[in-house]
Amino acid sequence: MTRSLRRALGAGAATAIAAAAMLLPLAPASAATPCAPAWNATQVYTGGATASYQGRNYSAKWWTQGDVPTAGGQWGVWTDRGACDDGTGPSTPPSSPSTPPTSPSTPPTGPSGDKWVVGYFAEWGVYGRNYHVKNIDTSGSASKITHILYAFGNSANGRCSIGDSYADYEKAYPADQSVDGVADTWDQPLRGSFNQLRKLKKKYPHLKVIYSIGGWTWSGGFTQAAQNPAAFADSCYNMIEDPRWADVFDGIDIDWEYPNACGLQCDTSGPDAFDRVVSALRAKFGQSYLITAAITADGSDGGKIDATDYATAAQKLTKIFPMTYDYFGAWADKGPTAPHSPLTSYPGIPTAGFHSDAAIAKLKSKGVPADKILLGIGFYGRGWTGVTQAEPGGAATGAAPGTYEAGIEDYKVLKNSCPATGTVAGTAYAKCGGNWWSYDTPATIAGKMSYAKQQGLGGAFFWEFSGDTANGELITAIRNNL
Structure with a gap:
């Protein structure tokens, strides 16, 4: 997806809040707010349910289980309702909270009803990243997303094929790395x-998994696919519906970079090639x-949007993910x-039209329904190095050092190594020594x-899980605000 080769709040915060609560003067018994039932890590709470923790009441914003009330900050699942009286309040908790806690057998289907978080x-x-499907669960992210895009399958020679058989279905997982501990x-x-995805879906039945084909490195085969779309669709069906893992996948994603335009390679299949491929897939896989x-x-x-008839193809697609990142680097x-x-244009932007709003507006103007479009994060x-100017628009001498590749670094690293110092066009930037970085934060x-809500979009998607913090603060920011 990216242009690369393959493209906490911790106990200290809880302690500080607890200490502050202990310093509060006790209110008279008649005026005290009774404490709700004590928070339980194994209990399921739904939106509006209340619980007390370390002398304070909290209410849940949505479904949660195991999220410590003091550990989420403004982006967390819990809202702090203030101090409560554990000693002078009633010996039993109120019997009728405004929204009684319930224990649904399955997590919710996703944020804001029909909005996708992908x-x-x-x-x-x-x-090298040591990031596994289990991390989606332990980070608290599995209950906050709706779909997983598994990247990538190959499109070589105009046929769908497995990308990495060892990682995909051969690697043996020990108990400590397995979703269910087995x-x-x-x-x-x-x-x-x-x-592992099968196990994750069993634990979180609302999740859907989509197999993504292509990407920056493996898009070359789509040119041949456009020459025989039916054969391509047959090969994809046979691969994804393999009896060994047919229950794992709920969909297929085409990441063709780019039809009738240039990416790693150039394609000249014509503006209708993309629609021919999508139409064949829909015919083979069916409407559901x-x-x-x-x-x-x-x-x-x-x-590139003008080079392909995306609007006609969109009629057969469930959703579209315009990659609203990697504009500059x-x-x-x-x-x-x-x-x-x-997100928007700004004075001095190097290329006109290279921003999210321009892409969304163009797609909508061509007839792509807004609710089929997701915003990419x-x-x-x-980043660059050799930079002397703090604001955007400065000269550089090359790519800033990165953990895996020069010029690119995970958010979980940058938030500490080079904290944001400013914002421009709806995103953040930072200058640390001679290095200059841009990235999104929970606030941006x-x-x-x-x-996305103002535009009526169908949700948001992101590349990719392992760039987030261990407690999933970027995914939480998406879910909280969508």
Whole structure:
């Protein structure tokens, strides 16, 4: 998805809040607010349910289980309702809270009803990044998303094929890395991330998993796919509906970078090629299957959106994911520095139309329904080095150092190593020494989600899970504000 080769609040906060609560003077018994039933880590709470913790009452914003009331801050699931009296209040808690706690057998279907919150899981993340399907659960993110995009399958020679068989279905997971705490055995029919996804779906039945095909590196085969769309669709069906893992996947995603335009390679299949491929997939998989597409977010005049008939294809697609990030980066090694994911234009933007609002407006003007469009968020920053100017537009000497690749770094690293010092066009930037970075934060994500709601969009998606913090603060910001 990205242009790369494959593209806490902790106990200290809780202690501080608890200490502050202990310093509060006791109110007279007649005026004290009784404490709600004590918070229980194993209990399920729904929106409006109340619980007390360390001398304060809290109310849940939505379904939650195991989220400590003091650990979420403004982006968390709990709202602090103030101090309560544990000793002078009634010996039993109020019997009728405004919204009684209930214990549904399954988590909710997602934020804000029909809004999608979609995250990419990169198959290669199980190696150097040591990020596994279980991390989606332990971070608290599984209950806050609606869909997972599994990236990537290959499109080589115009056919769908497995991207990495070892990571996908061969790797044996020990108990401590397994979603349900049960180790894989040598003779079980399915292992790897596919089996872990199956376990995650069992634990969170609202989740849907979509197999994404292509991406920046593996888009070359779509040119051949457009020449024989029916054969391509057959191969994708046979791969995704393989009896070993047919229950894992609920849809297919086409990440063609880019039809009738240039990405890693150039395609000249014509403006209707994308629709031919999508139409064949819909015919093969049927109307109930989720079929999505990650597409260009080039909103410039005569740019990549204009090169392809996305509107006709959108009639057959469930959702569309314009990749509203990676507009600018250190592939332009001398700069100018610019935010890689601007929401709007701004004075000095290096390329007109290279921002989210331009892409969304262009797609809508061509007839793509707003509720089929999701806004893209990058869980990483892009940066330059050799920079002397704090504001955007400065000169540089090259790409800033990164953990895995120069010019790119995870949010979970940047939030501490180079905290944001300013905002521009709805996103954040930071200058640390000679390095300059741009990335999204919980605050800028809140603004972008407000934009998504104003535009009537169908939700938001992000690249990718492992860039977030261990407690999923960026995913929480998406969910809280969508």
